[in-house]
Amino acid sequence: MWPLARYLTARLLRALLTVFGVVTLVFLLVHAIPGDPVQAMLGDQSSAEDRLALRRALRLDQPLLDQYALFCGDILSGSLGHSFRNQMRSVASLIWEVAPDTLALALAAMLVALAVALPLGTLAAVRRGSRWDELASSLALLGIAIPNIWLGPLLVLLFGVWLRVLPMPGDDASWAALVLPALTLGAALSAILTRQTRAALLEVLTEPYIRAARGRGIGEFTLVVHHAMRNALLPVLTVAGAQLGALLSGAVVAEKIFERRGIGSLFLEAFFDRDIPVVQGCTLCVALFYVSVNLGVDLLYGVIDPRVRFS
Amino acid sequence: MTFRPPRLSRMPALRSTEVFGVAVVLGFLVVALIGPALAPYSPLAIDLAHEFELPSLRHWCGTTDNGVDILSVLLHGARLSGVVAIGTVGASLLIGAALGTFAGYRGGRVDHVVTGLCDLVQAFPSIVLNVSMLALTAEPGLFQLLLALIAHGWVLFARVARSNALVLRDAEFVLAARALGVSEWGVLSRHVLPNLAGPLVVQATAALGTAVLAESTLSFLGLGPGAAASWGALLDQGSAVLLRFPHVALIAGGTIALNVYAANRAGDFLRDYLDPRG
Numbered sequence: 001m002w003p004l005a006r007y008l009t010a011r012l013l014r015a016l017l018t019v020f021g022v023v024t025l026v027f028l029l030v031h032a033i034p035g036d037p038v039q040a041m042l043g044d045q046s047s048a049e050d051r052l053a054l055r056r057a058l059r060l061d062q063p064l065l066d067q068y069a070l071f072c073g074d075i076l077s078g079s080l081g082h083s084f085r086n087q088m089r090s091v092a093s094l095i096w097e098v099a100p101d102t103l104a105l106a107l108a109a110m111l112v113a114l115a116v117a118l119p120l121g122t123l124a125a126v127r128r129g130s131r132w133d134e135l136a137s138s139l140a141l142l143g144i145a146i147p148n149i150w151l152g153p154l155l156v157l158l159f160g161v162w163l164r165v166l167p168m169p170g171d172d173a174s175w176a177a178l179v180l181p182a183l184t185l186g187a188a189l190s191a192i193l194t195r196q197t198r199a200a201l202l203e204v205l206t207e208p209y210i211r212a213a214r215g216r217g218i219g220e221f222t223l224v225v226h227h228a229m230r231n232a233l234l235p236v237l238t239v240a241g242a243q244l245g246a247l248l249s250g251a252v253v254a255e256k257i258f259e260r261r262g263i264g265s266l267f268l269e270a271f272f273d274r275d276i277p278v279v280q281g282c283t284l285c286v287a288l289f290y291v292s293v294n295l296g297v298d299l300l301y302g303v304i305d306p307r308v309r310f311s
Numbered sequence: 312m313t314f315r316p317p318r319l320s321r322m323p324a325l326r327s328t329e330v331f332g333v334a335v336v337l338g339f340l341v342v343a344l345i346g347p348a349l350a351p352y353s354p355l356a357i358d359l360a361h362e363f364e365l366p367s368l369r370h371w372c373g374t375t376d377n378g379v380d381i382l383s384v385l386l387h388g389a390r391l392s393g394v395v396a397i398g399t400v401g402a403s404l405l406i407g408a409a410l411g412t413f414a415g416y417r418g419g420r421v422d423h424v425v426t427g428l429c430d431l432v433q434a435f436p437s438i439v440l441n442v443s444m445l446a447l448t449a450e451p452g453l454f455q456l457l458l459a460l461i462a463h464g465w466v467l468f469a470r471v472a473r474s475n476a477l478v479l480r481d482a483e484f485v486l487a488a489r490a491l492g493v494s495e496w497g498v499l500s501r502h503v504l505p506n507l508a509g510p511l512v513v514q515a516t517a518a519l520g521t522a523v524l525a526e527s528t529l530s531f532l533g534l535g536p537g538a539a540a541s542w543g544a545l546l547d548q549g550s551a552v553l554l555r556f557p558h559v560a561l562i563a564g565g566t567i568a569l570n571v572y573a574a575n576r577a578g579d580f581l582r583d584y585l586d587p588r589g
Contacts, residue, residue: 021431030447040448145572147524149531149543150564153550157557249436256532257550267439268532271446283443287434 007302015295022287026280027071031064041084041274057084058276080281085273091281094266099285102262105185105254106247108178110240112186113193117236121197125205126224136194143191148250152184152257169258181258185250189243196239200232207231234305241297245290329583332576336519339570343393346386354379354387354540363556375559376548385566387540392570394453396522399460400515406461407468408511414469415476416503425473429466437463438528445534453536460525464518471514472507479503509585516581520574527567542567 038054039046055061059070074081080091124136146154159166159180167177204210205228213227252264263282270278342349351371358378366373372381414425432440444459445451479485480503488498529535530543542563549560 017427018430018434021427022434025431025435026443029443040446141572141575145575146568147527147564147571149528149546150560150568153546153553153560153564157553157560161554161557245434245436249438252438252442252532253528267442271442271534274446276446279443279446283435283439286436286439290436291434 004302008299011295011298011302015291018291019288022284022291023072023075024068026284026287027068029280029283030058030060030276041276054084075284080284081277083270083275083278085275085278091277094278095263095281095285098262098266101260102248102251102255102264105178105181105251105260105262106244108182109186109189109247109250109254110244112182113189114240116186116190117193117197121194121236122201122224122229124194124198125201126220128202133198136198140191140194143187143194146187148184148188148253149257151187152180152254155180155183156257169260177258177260181254181260184257185247185254188250189240189247192243193236193240196236197232200235201228204228204232234301238297238301241293244293245286248286248289326580329576329580332573333580335569335573336516336577339389339573340393342386342389343397346389350380350383350386352380352383354384356380356383363552363559365558372562373558375545375556376552381545381559381562384540384545385542385562388542388545388566391453391536391539391541392523392526395456395460395526396519398457399464399522399525400518402457402461403464403518404468404511404515407465407470408472408507410465411469411472412476412499412503412507415473416480416499418477418480422473425469429469432463432466435463437525438532441525441529442532442534445529451534451536453539456526456529456534456536460522464522467518468511468514471510475507475510476503479506513578513582513585517575517578520571520578523574524567524571 038051038058038060042050042054052061059067062070071081078092080095083089083091083094086094120132120136120139123132125133127133156169160168166179167174201224205224210223210228213223218227248263251262252267254260255262255264256268263286267279267282269275270282356379358374361370361374361378362376364370364374364378370380370382372385375381375384410425410428414422440463441459444462445455448455485498485502488502493501526535526541527543527546530541531547533544533547535541535544546560546563546567549556549558549563553560
C-alpha cells in the first residue's frame with residue numbers, strides 16, 4: 001500500500017505545482033507581452049480618461065504583487081473576475097453557461113474517435129499486413145493530414161449540401177447537429193488512437209502469457225478481446241486522456257465552423273472584443289481542465305497498474 | 312511467422328509517398344521564396360465582373376471574393392506560410408535544442424526546471440495559448456504571430472533534445488572521450504551535438520507542417536496578420552460561400568492539407584534515412 005500512497009501524493013503535489021504555474025503564467029501574460037493591453041482594448045482614438053478608467057478597472061494601476069493577490073482571490077472565490085464588456089456578469093458565469101455545449105462536443109468527438117480506433121486498430125494488429133492493416137494506416141495518415149479547418153467545410157458540403165442528410169451549421173440544436181462537429185473534431189484523434197491501439201496490441205500479442213493462453217486452446221476472439229485488450233487498452237486510454245486538451249483546442253475551430261456556442265466561441269468573441277478577463281478566464285479553465293484530466297488518468301493508472309508506482 | 316532477412320543496405324527502400332512528400336516540401340520552400348514573382352495578378356486586384364469564377368484559362372484556380380485571382384493568393388500566401396514556418400521552426404529549434412540539451416546533459420536542478428517549464432507550457436492547448444497571447448497585442452502582426460507560435464513550439468524540441476542528451480551523456484563513446492581528456496565543451500560540440508542533429512532535423516521537418524497548419528488555423532479564425540494574403544484566410548472566405556461557390560474552400564483547404572501531409576511524409580523519410588535502426 002505504501003508505494004501507492006507515495007505515488008499518489010507525489011503526483012498530486014506535482015499537479016498542484018503545475019496549477020500554481022498555470023495561474024501565474026495566465027496572470028503574467030498580460031504583463032509579459034510587448035505593447036499596452038489597455039490600448040489594445042480601446043484602440044488609438046481613446047481618450048486619456050477612458051484609458052485611466054480601464055486601467056483602474058483592470059487593476060493595472062496597482063502594484064504587481066497586489067494585482068496577483070487579487071487575481072488569485074478572484075479564482076479562489078470562483079468568480080474569475082468580471083467580464084469587461086459585460087460588466088454585470090462574472091467570467092465564471094459566462095463560462096458555466098456554455099461549458100456543457102463544449103463538453104458535449106468534446107465527449108461526442110472522443111466517442112467517435114474510440115468507436116473508429118478500437119475496432120480498426122484491433123483488426124489492423126490481428127490481421128497484420130492485410131487489407132485491413134493497409135486501410136487502417138492510410139486512414140490514420142489521412143486523419144492526421146486533413147486539417148479540421150478543411151474537414152469541417154468538406155463534411156458540410158458532403159452531408160449538408162449534396163446528400164442533404166444532416167443539418168447545416170446553425171440550423172438547429174438537436175443531436176443530429178452534433179454529428180458533423182463531432183466527426184470534424186474526432187477525426188485526427190481517431191487517427192492517433194488507431195495507430196496507438198495497433199501498436200499496443202501488437203506488442204501485447206507477442207507476450208508469453210498470450211502464447212500460453214493460445215496453448216490452452218482459448219479462442220482467438222476471447223484471446224484478443226479478453227486477454228490482450230485488457231493490457232493494450234491502458235496506453236491507449238492514457239493517450240486519449242492526454243488528447244482531451246487538444247480536443248478543447250480543436251473545439252475553438254469546430255465551434256466557429258458549425259456556429260455552435262461553447263467555450264471556444266466565447267473565447268474567440270472575447271478575443272475580438274479584447275475582453276481580457278474573459279480571455280484569461282477561458283485560458284485558465286481550459287488549462288486547469290487539461291491538468292486535472294491528466295492527473296486523473298495518471299492516478300487511475302497508478303491504481304490499476306502496479307508497475308507505475310515503483311518507477 | 313515468416314522469416315525476414317535482416318536488411319543489409321544502409322539506404323532504406325524509397326517509398327513513393329515519401330519521395331512525393333520531400334518533393335512537395337522542397338517545392339513549397341521554392342514557391343515561398345519566388346512565388347509572389349510568379350503570381351499572374353496581385354492578390355489585391357479587384358475585378359468585380361469576374362467574382363467567384365470557376366477555374367479557367369484566365370484564372371487557373373478561379374476567382375474569389377471581389378474577383379481576386381485564387382492562384383495569386385495561394386502564391387502570395389505561400390510566402391507568409393513559408394516565413395512563419397521557417398521562422399517558427401528555426402527559433403523553436405534553437406531555443407528548444409539549447410534548453411533541452413543543457414537540461415539533459417547537466418541533469419539535476421536544471422533538468423527539473425526545464426522539464427517543469429515544458430509541462431507548464433504544454434498544459435495550454437496550442438491554439439488557446441496563441442489566441443490569448445495575440446489578444447493582448449494592439450495589432451496582431453507577423454512578429455506577434457511568430458512570438459505566439461514560438462512560445463509553444465520550442466517545447467517539442469526541448470523534449471526531443473533532452474531525452475537524447477540524457478542517453479548520450481552516459482554513452483560509452485562519450486565516456487571514452489572524457490576519459491581521453493577531451494574538454495567538456497569538446498565533448499558537447501564534437502560528440503553530443505552531432506548525434507542530436509538527426510532526431511532534431513526529423514522533428515523540424517514535421518514541425519514545418521505543424522507551423523503551416525497553425526498559421527492557417529489562426530488566419531482561418533481571423534487572427535492572422537491582416538494585410539497579407541493567407542491560405543487560412545482564403546479558406547475562411549471560401550467557407551462563407553461554401554453553398555454557392557465550393558471551389559474556393561476546396562482549393563484553399565486542399566493546398567493546406569497537401570503541405571501538412573507532405574511535411575509529415577518528408578519527416579518519415581528523414582527518420583528512415585537518418586536512423587536506420589528505427
